[in-house]
Structures are given as C-alpha cells and as structure tokens.
Amino acid sequence: MAEALENTTSATEAKNPVLLEVKDLKKHFPIQKGFLVTKVVGHVKAVDGVSFFIREQETLGLVGESGCGKTTTGRLILRAYEPTAGEIWFNDRKMGRVNVPDLDKHQLKLMRQNMQMIFQDPYSSLNPRMTLLQIVGEPLLVNGVAKGGELQDRVAELLRVVGLRPEYMTRYPHAFSGGQRQRIGVARALALNPQLVVCDEPVSALDVSIQAQTLNLLQDLQEQFGLTYLFVSHDLSVVEHISNRVAVMYVGKLVEAATTVALFQRPLHPYTEALLSAVPKPDPRLRTEPIVLQGDVADPANPPSGCYFHPRCQYAIDRCKTEEPVLRELEPEHFVSCHRAEELQLMGVLGRVTA
Amino acid sequence: MNNNRELLVEVKNLQTYFFLDEGTVHAVDGADFDIHRGETLGVVGESGCGKSVTARSILNIVPKPGKTVGGEILYHRKVKGVVQTIDLTKMEPQSDEMRQIRGAEIAMVFQEPMTSLSPVHTIGNQITEAIRLHQGLDRAAARELAIEMLDLVGMPLPNRTIDEYAHQLSGGMRQRAMIAMALSCHPSLLIADEPTTALDVTTEAQILKLMRQLQDELGMAIMYITHNLGVIAQMTENVVVMYMGKVVEEADVDTIFYNPQHPYTQALLQSIPRLGQKTARRGAGQRRLTSIRGMVPDPYALPKGCPFHPRCSQMIAGQCDQIEPQMIEVAPGHKVRCLACAGA
Secondary structure (H helix, E strand, C coil), X not given: CHHHHHHHCCCCCCCCCEEEEEEEEEEEEEEEECCCCCEEEEEEEEEEEEEEEEECCCEEEEECCCCCCHHHHHHHHCCCCCCCEEEEEEEECCCEEEEHHHCCHHHHHHHHHCEEEECCCCCCCCCCCCCHHHHHHHHHHHCCCCCHHHHHHHHHHHHHHCCCCHHHHHCCXXXXXXXXXXXXXXXXXXXXXXXXXXEECCCCCCCXXXXXXXXXXHHHHHHHHCCEXXXXXXXXXXXXXXXXXXXXXXXXXXXXXXXXXXXXHCXXXXXXXXXXXXXXXXXXXXXXXXXXXXXXXXXXXXXXCCCCCHHHCCCCCHHHHHCCCCCEEEECCEEECCCCCCCCCCEECCEXXXX | CCCCCCEEEEEEEEEEEEEECCEEEEEEEEEEEEXXXXXXXXXXXXXXXXXXXXXXXXXXXXXXXXXXXXXXXXXXEEECCEEEEEEHHHCCCCCHHHHHHECCCEEEECCCHHHHCCCCCEHHHHHHHHHHHHHCCCHHHHHHHHXXXXXXXXXXXXXXXXXXXXHHCCHHHHHHHHHHHHHCCCCCEEEEECCCCCCCHHHHHHHHHHHHHHHHHHCCEEEEEECCHHHHHHHCCEEEEEECCEEEEEEEHHHHHHCCCCHHHHHHHHCCCCCCHHHHCCCCCCCXXXXXXXXXXXXXXXXXXXCCHHHCCCCCCCCCCCXXXXXXXXXXXXXXXXXXXXXX
C-alpha cells in the first residue's frame, strides 16, 4: 500500500520514508463460557483487518469511539498483545525492516528500545513505590545502557527535557500533579531514544490548561528528537491539532485515512462526517445541529452484515447491508471504505464544500 | 445577567470547607451567582475548582468531612402559586423538608451513570422509588409514569428496559435512565454534573440534543457543570467561571467567549485546540497552543492575594499578590474578580 502510494502522490513536499506499515492486522479475543471446563463460544473482533502506515517524524492520529479497537491496535504494534493475524513492518534503527509478529524474545527486546508507549492515566501507570530515578531509569538499567552515576546523569537530563526539576529525582509519584506525572511517563518513554512512540490518549485525563502544556511538550520533543507518534485519541480537536495524517476506526475496522486537512475539510466516510459534526464547537455563535446517529455502536462480537456502519448510516443503500466495503485509495493519500464515497458530498468542519 | 425571569436560586458568598487532617481545604470560598427560572447556567472550571462541591452544597449533600460554613443559598420555592424563600444551607440534610426538595424540586444527573445507578435494582425500581416517594402514587401508576419518562428520554422499548439492570444498558442508555429518573418529578432545577464527560462524542451529541428538547418541553432551569468549553458554548445562556473555589467571571455566554475580561478565562479559551482551526489554515501557521504556565496551586497553601496571580500574564506586582480582588461589575450583567480589570 505504502510503496504504491509513494509513486502516485505528486505532493509538493518530499515525503519521509515509511517507518511503520501495518497490513491487515487482526486481533480476535476469545469469549469463554463455563466454569472449570471452559469453551470458546465466540470472538470479539477488536481489531479486524486494519492497514495503515506511518512515515518517519510524522504524527498519525488514530481516532474512534470507545471499543473501536484503537487502543488494541496501539498495543498490537508493540506486541503487548499477540496479533491473531496480519503483518507489522517496522523499520528498526539497528535490525532494519522487521515484521514484528515474527520476532523472537531477544529481537523483541531490541525492538522495544525503539518503540515506546505513553499511557492515558498518569495515576495508574506509574508505580507508587518507585522513585522518579527508578521509574525513568528502569529502561536504561534493564537494557544495560547506563548504571550508577551515569544513570543519575541520564535521568536528570531526561527530567530536564520534559520540564521537571532534576532535584525531584528522589521523590515518589504521589508528590506530583497529573500534568507532572504525565511528564514523568514521557521521560520514561524517551529514556532509550525511541523511533516510534505510541501515545494512548495521553492528554484525556488532564485539565484543559495542562493539556495544552503537554501537547506543546510532545510537539517540541518530536522536533528535538525526530520522533514519530501514533497518537490514539477520541478527542477530534486534539487530533486535528497534533496530527499530520488521521485514521478513523469503527468497530475494529479502518473506515477512513487521509492527511489531516483533507479528512477534516472533506471527509469521504459518513461516520467521519457524523463524528466531526458531533463535536461541540467552543463558539456560542456557531450553534450547529449535529448529525445525531441512531442507536449504539455495533457489538464487535456480533457485528452487523455488510458495512458495519450501515444500521446507523443515513446514506445506507441495499448494497451496504450485504456487501462489505474494502478500504480503497479514492484520492491520492485519501483512503476510504464506503460504497458510496464517490457520489456523496459530505460535510467537513468548515461546512459543505462544493467541489 | 440582565433578564426579567424570576429568581430561582441565589447563591450568596457560599463557603464550603473540607476539614482534613492535613488542613482545611477551601473547596468553595465565596461563590456568588443567581439561577433564574428556565435558565441554562453553565459552570466551568478545572478539576478542584469547586464546581461540583457548589452543586452538592445546593442539594445539601456535601460529603463528610466537608461542611458549608458560610453564605446563603436562597431557594425561591413555589408552593401552590405562592413563592416562599428558604435558605438551603440552614436546613438539616436529613430533614423531611430537605428530602422533599432534593430529588423532586432540585434533581441531579451525575457524571458516571454506572456508579450512580444501583447495580442490584432494576432501572424501573429506581425510577419508581423517586416517583412514589415524592408524588405518592401507587405501584402501578408509578410504573406507568416511569415508562412514560423512559419513552420521553428516547429509551428504545421502554416497556422492556424498565425491568433491566444498569449493567445491561450501554453508557448512553444509562445516562438516559438517569435523566428520566431526575426528571420524573418535574424539578424546577436540574443540576447536571458533567453528564456527558464519560460518553463518546456521538452519544454526547444524542444526550445534549435530548437535554435541550426536554428543557423546551418542561421548562426547568439547568445548571450545567462541565470543563468542556464546547458544551458550554453550545448549551448555556449564562456562564460562571470558577477558579480555586471562587467565581472569577460571570456573564452571558457570548460575552464569555467574545469579550472575556478575566485573564484566567482568556487563557482558558486560548489553550484549547479548536476544531476546524488548523483545517481553515490549511495546516499551516502556528503549531503551538497558548498554555497557562504553572499549575493549579496546592489547596492547602493558597497564594496570598488573587489565587491566580502566580500563573497570570497580567499580574500587577505589589497588588495582585497582596490584595484579594472583589467581584466588580464591568458592564451590566458582566462581573469580574480581577484587580487589573478594575483599574482599566
């Protein structure tokens, strides 16, 4: 997908090489029933055939509602979960281009030096019994990068980079506020100078003013260290602000992916349109009537036939009920899985665009 | 806030403190605002600013070791066409009269519907409890009314849902059940404490639309507590901005968004990424958000003078760090608690 794309795009700026490429990734969690003797009665298709790519030093926003599989996708990339099927090609700094599901234990440890994660809740993701030195220094120690005095120097430097005072090194997480804790999480993720950082809702638990500080920090660090982010979030305003490209998920499937401006200005999938219109705009003079979707998000253990979105889609036709749409590149860099993508004129954040 | 509607609730210099071993937290320390009949008032602020404690003070359900130690909450109660004024802070939390008001005349919808609904009672059981207590209906009539309420809030198959448990419903449906329960006795004031924060954005749109419809139909006042400025802009008429237990600015919603005076309100509005802004710039231009420096101060050690002065960009040395600012009216209906605004 990505290689083909490189040739077709005639964008003005030179594109960075692809760092991560995910192909038809699947994760099906078994549903077990019974006590003592258990049997599998079905599968929750949390991630069901997701394909996308991330270029070096860019931010890919992954959006969707709870239960759509965005967090699972992030964790599959790090192989925190074993994928059921699919390929994850990562361009590792040391090992070259590797398929993450094929790596053995030793290779996985090497790869994870270059792939790190920032978690949503800074209260539950830091060990309350460890000092900052232990928390931030742990990856350095475990991977044999530094120890003793050198470790202290490295941790002090990392704390400075994320805007914390190095003197705090001997304190425990309880002494810090939510925003500061998130900085500790960032420092730990950066300890090994990774190539890719999976940010799983990194600002969702933070207050508005702290959210802005954290987003600025992530952007500064990206510039400083040439980081690549997979930014998982449900907040479309934040995703628009921070991402170069955006991918939208619905019930385990990728429904649309494009550059940020293209996706927000002219969405091609009805679900993206509904999502964008549902965001309450912080402007009392723009009281919009959102597209209210009927019903609830489909059950990933028992998804509807055809297009998973058809029961809630105002544009659905008979074909949508029977035939499952595939993700296709409708315009350069703009992928969508909708049968009617060509004919529909959907509304973006700036209102309807008449092409 | 100049409008001709009747006053419903007047909160005057409310002080609710929490007495802890580590010290006293002044959770609400001088909150002043009015709620009129049929009005939608937004209360906005960051976590710990006292917005939820203010709501709980109105209902007289401040959890221990918290206590309302000063101020008044005047509730203008309509009994058989005659307006009585009672001070809610002077009432015993467990008294019969408070219980008559709470849940019937002033109702509340909480943030997390799963933790505020009972897991061991059916939805119908919980709604009919409120109806039977406050309206004295018999079991059958109460059930009838409960089904009617569930239908009103857009619950699919209300005849069946009424016998289901909270865990059988989705997040949006649970919140609808909560709203049905709160509205079952036709309250004159509905306090909604972050009612859509735990919900997905498309579900949030459903619930917000529902609340607007219900307000049009039933005409109650809504006090809308949230940290989401988008929800404030879309849902409210008047806004109260709180910081560290104090109301720092109060105006109609258009003024708050287009002519904010308090540096905190201004900073808050600048620090949020706005949907469509980057797209309108075609991805070019300024990348950074304007953030408020520092963090919310420690509630045990509030700074002297204006509590916002260590983070304020317009701080006047020698004044803001010494004198505690008072609320002043800069324009009709527009009040600000700031020394810099007073001088200008």
